[in-house]
Amino acid sequence: MAQWQSLVDQLIRERGPQLVAYGAMLVGRDGDAEDLVHDAIVKTFSRRRSIGTVGEAHAYVRKAMPSIVIDRTRSAASRRRALSRSFERPDDGADLDAGVDLRRALRTLAPREQVCVVLRYFDDLTVTQVAAQLGLADGTVKRYLANARTHLAQELGISDNWDDPRERADVVAVHGGKTS
């Protein structure tokens, strides 16, 4: 078995649930999240690059996922591929109950807003980092976050004061093995 193949095997076995749960926050449904994880793994490992550990693989795959979602909003062909695959699996009834209220609430956002919320408030990226990762302007990201804030506060019954003082400027680890 090729080295990349054993790493894919290990990644899926050890980190699959975490990747799907992360993907579900980005796209809303378990089935769509599995497709997203599939695409991100394929994108990551199709390039002949040096990935030594499952932690590195996890970081690469996770970093690829938001960009794939954004690409789908831009690309009719990409949307068609995702749609085509969605026909090839069972209906959405398989979504697990755990955390489903959150995913339903996130799903009411526009796709770009959804991705920005996850990167900003789950991954703790700064607005500038979110903008850089997604290829958007800072102002656009701020606008998405403002819209999402109003909407989600109502949906989830939480504070709409999200401009917390924890705006961080950490360097985001891309290669580290600590991403969980």
Place this chain on the structure above:
Amino acid sequence: MTQINDVLNEGFRSHSDALARAGGLGDDFERGAVKSIRRRRNVRTAGAGAGSVLAIGAVGAAVVLMPGVRGVNFFEPAAAVSTWPCNEQRFLGPNPQALGDAPFAFRAYIEVADGAPARIAIERRDGSGGDIRPDAEGNWVYRYGGRDFTLASADQPADIWSAGLVGDYYTDGTGGGVSWDGKSNIDGTFGWTTRVPAVVPAGIDTAALSRTLMTAIGLGGRGLQQTAVPEGAVVHAVIVDTDGERTTQLFAGDSMPSIDGLDDTGQAEAPVDGLESVAIRVTNLPDGQTFSIVSTYDPSVFPVVTCLEPAPGASQYATPSPTPSSWLAPMPGASLAAN
């Protein structure tokens, strides 16, 4: 009051734990991912094995029959093929004998250059085809069967076009495809012959079932549609090889199981030993009937591409035009009307 960070972290944790308890991602998921990665890696380094027979690079080609190979002539008529200029690239459409009743519209090969589509060649079911032009806004739209198919648009970011694409499109507007190296032909459906019985029980949608069958042997198939069979009917995928019969029940949305040795396009990555047929079988029909659409596999049938004659002149395919969907290089004998 609760903050969004807390909600996201708690939601992620509980969902992730629940997914782990449910068994995580299964073997099928891993198999599918590995298969896709292998194909992409192969495509990026295409030119080995059977691919070298089919790769036509910058020269045009035509399909001829191999002596002794059963009569499968994919591009008829031969007279038309012989006039195709050799310096025009010629792409393979799917093998129509593999499609059954699937409502196939066309295959699109998208070549890229400098991070943007540079050429889109269309192959229709009957073997006719040609290039389309982008419109004035840079959108590549092909009109077929009264429907506009947007194959590439100007507002797509360059990183989407780091590689070409080949996709099969169906008359309902959906499609599917894989990345493409810009050279190799996609020959996955070759070797397959699909037979749809003449007598079809009430409530069976042979077009929908044929399209589900294509998820095993071609590009862009579609999962089983609930409405393709009468209520109460049971659907199985049946794969037969020299070891016997492997049966998998299909439910709504399911695609066909993967076949060892075939990649995402149905193309053999290596000689597939002993594979005989793939079928979609419907049982539990009224009066105890059974209905099957069967694709038989013959690995000795494959397209052979040859350069018939050199021809002068450069392709002008990338010239922007205010006229969308106009043919620039129609196949000789092909109708210019897009159905």
